[in-house]
Amino acid sequence: MIYTADKLSKYKGADVVAEYMQKEKIPYMIGYAGHGAIGLLDSFYDKQDQIKIVWPRIETAAGFMADAYFRITKVPLPVYVSTGPGPVLSACAVANAYYDSSAFLLITGQVTTDQFDSGALQEPYRQHPADFPSVVRNYVKHSYQASTVHQIAQFLPKAFKMMQTGRPGPVHLDVPYDLYQTEGETAVPDPETWADSVSWRHGAETKVITSILKKLREAKRPLILAGGGVNVSEARDELRRFAENMNIPVYTSLMGKGAIADSHPLHLGVCGCWGHYPAVEAARNADVILALGCRFSDLHTASWQPGFAYNIPATKLIQIDIDPSEIARNYPVDLGVVGDIKTVLDQLIDKAAEGETVTYEQWHDELAGYKKQWDDFVTPYKTCDEKPIDPRRLIYDIRKVAPKDAIMFSDVGNNQPWIEEFWSSETPGTHFTAGGFAAMGFGVCGVLGAKLARPEAACINVCGDGGFMMMPHAEATAVQYNLPAVWIIMNNYAIGAIRDLQRFYFGGRQIGTNFETYEGTKYHNGELWNPDFAAMARSMGGEGVRVENPGDIAPAVEAAIKSQKPTVIDVIINRDTPVPLTSTWQMPPIPPALPTFGKIKIR
Amino acid sequence: MVSNLTLIDYLEKESSYLCLNILESALVCCRKNGNGVIPEPLLRDLADLFDCRTLESEIKNLLERKVLIQTGEGISLNREKIHSLSIHLNQLKKAMKLTFTEKKVTAGIFLNELVTYLEQEASCLVEEEANDCTEYLLVWRDNRYRLQLAFSPGWLPAVADEAAADNIYFAVLGPFAAQNWQKMLHYYGYPAFRNNTAYYDPWHHQKMNISKGGLFSYFDWFFRDRYGSKFFIPDEFPCKLHSIGLLRYNDEK
Numbered sequence: 098m099i100y101t102a103d104k105l106s107k108y109k110g111a112d113v114v115a116e117y118m119q120k121e122k123i124p125y126m127i128g129y130a131g132h133g134a135i136g137l138l139d140s141f142y143d144k145q146d147q148i149k150i151v152w153p154r155i156e157t158a159a160g161f162m163a164d165a166y167f168r169i170t171k172v173p174l175p176v177y178v179s180t181g182p183g184p185v186l187s188a189c190a191v192a193n194a195y196y197d198s199s200a201f202l203l204i205t206g207q208v209t210t211d212q213f214d215s216g217a218l219q220e221p222y223r224q225h226p227a228d229f230p231s232v233v234r235n236y237v238k239h240s241y242q243a244s245t246v247h248q249i250a251q252f253l254p255k256a257f258k259m260m261q262t263g264r265p266g267p268v269h270l271d272v273p274y275d276l277y278q279t280e281g282e283t284a285v286p287d288p289e290t291w292a293d294s295v296s297w298r299h300g301a302e303t304k305v306i307t308s309i310l311k312k313l314r315e316a317k318r319p320l321i322l323a324g325g326g327v328n329v330s331e332a333r334d335e336l337r338r339f340a341e342n343m344n345i346p347v348y349t350s351l352m353g354k355g356a357i358a359d360s361h362p363l364h365l366g367v368c369g370c371w372g373h374y375p376a377v378e379a380a381r382n383a384d385v386i387l388a389l390g391c392r393f394s395d396l397h398t399a400s401w402q403p404g405f406a407y408n409i410p411a412t413k414l415i416q417i418d419i420d421p422s423e424i425a426r427n428y429p430v431d432l433g434v435v436g437d438i439k440t441v442l443d444q445l446i447d448k449a450a451e452g453e454t455v456t457y458e459q460w461h462d463e464l465a466g467y468k469k470q471w472d473d474f475v476t477p478y479k480t481c482d483e484k485p486i487d488p489r490r491l492i493y494d495i496r497k498v499a500p501k502d503a504i505m506f507s508d509v510g511n512n513q514p515w516i517e518e519f520w521s522s523e524t525p526g527t528h529f530t531a532g533g534f535a536a537m538g539f540g541v542c543g544v545l546g547a548k549l550a551r552p553e554a555a556c557i558n559v560c561g562d563g564g565f566m567m568m569p570h571a572e573a574t575a576v577q578y579n580l581p582a583v584w585i586i587m588n589n590y591a592i593g594a595i596r597d598l599q600r601f602y603f604g605g606r607q608i609g610t611n612f613e614t615y616e617g618t619k620y621h622n623g624e625l626w627n628p629d630f631a632a633m634a635r636s637m638g639g640e641g642v643r644v645e646n647p648g649d650i651a652p653a654v655e656a657a658i659k660s661q662k663p664t665v666i667d668v669i670i671n672r673d674t675p676v677p678l679t680s681t682w683q684m685p686p687i688p689p690a691l692p693t694f695g696k697i698k699i700r
Numbered sequence: 701m702v703s704n705l706t707l708i709d710y711l712e713k714e715s716s717y718l719c720l721n722i723l724e725s726a727l728v729c730c731r732k733n734g735n736g737v738i739p740e741p742l743l744r745d746l747a748d749l750f751d752c753r754t755l756e757s758e759i760k761n762l763l764e765r766k767v768l769i770q771t772g773e774g775i776s777l778n779r780e781k782i783h784s785l786s787i788h789l790n791q792l793k794k795a796m797k798l799t800f801t802e803k804k805v806t807a808g809i810f811l812n813e814l815v816t817y818l819e820q821e822a823s824c825l826v827e828e829e830a831n832d833c834t835e836y837l838l839v840w841r842d843n844r845y846r847l848q849l850a851f852s853p854g855w856l857p858a859v860a861d862e863a864a865a866d867n868i869y870f871a872v873l874g875p876f877a878a879q880n881w882q883k884m885l886h887y888y889g890y891p892a893f894r895n896n897t898a899y900y901d902p903w904h905h906q907k908m909n910i911s912k913g914g915l916f917s918y919f920d921w922f923f924r925d926r927y928g929s930k931f932f933i934p935d936e937f938p939c940k941l942h943s944i945g946l947l948r949y950n951d952e953k
Contacts, residue, residue, distance in 0.1 A: 317925070382921075382924075384821075384921070403913025403914070403917070404913060404917075407913075408913050408917035409913075410822075410841070410913075410914060410917070411821070411822065411913070411914070411915070411917035411918045411921065412917070601948070602948070687948070688941075688942075688945060688946050688947045688948050689947060689948065690947070690948040691938050691947060691948065
């Protein structure tokens with residue numbers, strides 16, 4: 098009994114949850130009702146002025162919204178679902194959050210405690226009684242299953258502590274729904290006592306800080322790699338200050354995009370399969386890389402093939418990560434440091450002030466050459482008047498009219514690398530995407546979570562027609578809750594990224610990737626077909642426009658942002674324009690592709 | 701029988717890449733196997749690199765001078781010539797001139813500078829063998845690397861199997877691009893060749909290899925840091941890799 102100091106009272110399980118959420122100052126609970134959740138919802142009935150219930154049209158959307166909310170605010174929201182299908186549908190969102198070190202508390206309903214192993218409606222019982230925890234255990238930091246009201250009280254602060262400390266991640270709490278309405282003797286814990294007062298942002302030993310600085314100062318071609326960990330740790334300001342103090346160029350992973358303003362003179366862009374040439378070329382030529390919260394995934398590293406993105410070794414890698422399991426996972430390290438990025442950067446800034454700044458003049462000159470080559474390549478697309486619309490023109494025009502601090506959620510599919518390469522994230526911490534689990538539909542729903550978190554900001558989702566159609570009801574939720582997000586659909590009548598794999602990896606044999614009428618017995622004989630997305634949006638009470646001319650992009654986006662109404666802009670893009678490949682990605686056993694921009698000079 | 705002096709005179713006066721290709725290949729074969737016979741496939745490769753008639757004519761010439769001998773097993777180097785020829789070819793290799801924008805060096809100095817650079821930059825690198833500034837055996841991170849100056853791009857396949865068996869990465873440096881080295885590209889279909897060998901041609905600022913990164917990355921850095929240049933991959937190389945299914949030559953442009 099850990100709460101003996103507290104005065105015990107009689108509480109219903111649902112009241113424990115509601116009161117704890119109130120103590121955590123949680124503003125929203127998102128989810129979808131079912132018979133296994135209404136017992137919980139009932140305790141929020143009288144708290145709606147403090148905790149608003151947001152109810153999208155499917156459990157996955159609830160998870161995506163909460164995930165997005167955490168990415169922006171670092172506040173983990175509870176996501177409630179019923180039993181059976183609801184928890185299973187939420188599993189995709191939980192995984193999506195887990196892979197990207199985001200968090201929310203998934204509260205799943207379970208059959209009642211006296212029904213365990215009965216096979217009652219929606220019980221996962223055939224391997225183990227009431228065993229939903231086994232379903233999600235790969236995708237959460239921890240999974241709890243309460244068997245008493247008191248355990249609910251015990252688990253909640255642990256869950257919040259776990260979600261918010263160290264490497265964030267979602268936590269699962271499975272509650273047999275009888276416990277919601279059963280009274281038990283317990284106390285509702287105080288977050289200050291049990292969760293909030295944990296100091297976890299640990300740094301590195303002084304000698305390690307000194308060693309890092311020495312290696313960087315002795316280097317001829319140093320780089321700082323900002324991974325997603327910089328955003329997770331909210332170390333963006335420290336990153337910029339350290340880079341400026343040391344005069345070291347910065348590049349990012351996809352998840353690190355926006356850790357530093359794209360227009361910052363030290364910024365080189367994103368390194369990855371569809372990254373920026375200056376970043377990729379720099380990465381393969383660097384002699385020392387200081388990696389901050391980056392796990393070196395396949396898309397970032399050209400599937401780890403030497404010469405395409407990295408040459409580690411010979412490049413010396415200093416890898417800092419709060420999760421020791423990510424250090425030296427894929428590349429050997431010259432120095433591995435377990436620590437919080439923000440804290441370690443603070444230490445580095447302090448210590449760096451004691452030494453001199455190296456100019457790295459030759460290195461900066463070399464990088465300036467790479468930047469010019471890339472600029473020369475991309476500049477013509479800013480004014481490209483081709484029809485169907487070139488995706489680059491679309492993104493440049495959105496940037497032209499969107500406020501500097503607009504929040505950009507890309508979805509998954511080709512829209513993601515298009516945004517990665519051509520969206521300029523000017524205010525740090527405003528670019529979001531699903532990198533690790535890469536669930537389609539995350540951006541479509543996530544933009545609503547963004548609007549909950551930052552109602553005053555312009556929140557834009559650029560998605561594909563495939564991703565939008567997975568979660569079209571997001572528009573209805575936006576209308577329902579007055580969340581004036583803007584969805585810009587890159588409509589190419591296909592799941593374009595996968596179609597491109599067929600075009601370039603499978604000899605152009607397209608099957609199951611084009612949205613077309615199905616004629617006879619063969620794919621690819623019919624006509625391209627999609628619903629009228631603009632009309633769909635209007636039918637749900639929002640605004641909807643279709644854009645086919647490049648000149649209409651900017652006015653449409655500007656009007657959508659100003660309208661303060663949920664708006665879908667359906668843009669017909671050139672479906673045959675591939676995203677420029679600046680390194681590569683391999684689907685073994687198919688050999689890797691050569692970059693379409695930039696020769697491999699070092700292998 | 702031709703004297704050593706005559707042979708050296710011949711090489712210096714009549715020096716041609718073909719002659720040097722043949723003699724270097726013959727020396728490699730002597731080192732590799734007991735009878736020193738130049739295998740037929742290697743002769744065919746040399747014929748491909750130059751042309752069949754010229755090769756036949758040069759072999760005939762070297763047979764007449766008794767530098768090469770014809771036995772029932774094939775053509776091999778006259779054993780009496782091995783030592784002096786080896787010394788002399790090494791001298792010629794070392795003396796090959798490399799001209800860069802701001803610097804002129806000999807190949808021997810270039811290789812020596814490379815090895816020195818590797819020793820400075822690649823921590824824990826050990827020089828296990830050094831032979832007259834033309835050949836080094838280095839050990840780095842439990843892998844062995846043989847670096848060698850060469851005239852001929854032709855004989856590398858002959859040592860690939862042995863290199864693979866001994867787990868050695870074999871890098872040759874020479875003026876290969878001027879000698880139709882692209883004719884050797886089909887050997888990248890063989891795992892032992894593609895995994896264990898590398899061509900570098902600092903004369904033409906080019907290279908062909910599917911190394912696995914590692915120490916070879918430092919070659920590129922050396923060339924950049926010391927000579928401000930880069931080893932480029934000739935266009936034929938990725939094309940060939942594409943045709944043998946090792947790389948996709950991207951048509952996404």
